[in-house]
Amino acid sequence: MRRFANAFVRSLVATLAILILVSGMAIGIASARAATRDTTTIKIKAFAFKPKKINVTAGTKVRWINKDEIVHTVTARDDRFDAALDGKGSRFDVTFREPGRYAYFCARHPGMRGAIVVE
Numbered sequence: 209m210r211r212f213a214n215a216f217v218r219s220l221v222a223t224l225a226i227l228i229l230v231s232g233m234a235i236g237i238a239s240a241r242a243a244t245r246d247t248t249t250i251k252i253k254a255f256a257f258k259p260k261k262i263n264v265t266a267g268t269k270v271r272w273i274n275k276d277e278i279v280h281t282v283t284a285r286d287d288r289f290d291a292a293l294d295g296k297g298s299r300f301d302v303t304f305r306e307p308g309r310y311a312y313f314c315a316r317h318p319g320m321r322g323a324i325v326v327e
C-alpha cells in the first residue's frame with residue numbers, strides 16, 4: 209500500500225509541475241502578444257518614414273528606429289515631441305494617449321513627413 213501511495217504522490221507532483229509549467233508558458237505568450245499589439249514600429253530608411261501614415265488605438269506606443277547611417281529627427285508639427293536619432297540603430301518612443309492626428313517630419317530633411325492617427 210505504501211508503494212502505491214508513493215507512486216501516486218510522485219505522479220500527482222509531476223502532473224502539477226507540468227500544469228504549472230504550461231500555464232506559465234501560456235501567460236508568457238499572452239504577455240508577449242499584448243506587448244507586440246501595444247507597440248507599433250516606424251522605420252526610417254532611405255530618407256523616408258516607413259510606413260508614412262499609421263492608424264493606432266489610444267494608448268499605443270509608437271517606436272521610430274533609424275535604419276540610415278545619418279542623423280534624422282522625429283519632430284511633431286505641434287511641438288509635442290522632437291528627437292534626434294543619431295544614426296543607424298537609434299530609436300525614439302512616444303505613447304499616444306489622446307485621439308487625434310499627429311503630423312511629424314524630419315527637421316534635417318523637411319521632405320520626410322509622416323502622420324499618426326489615434327482613434
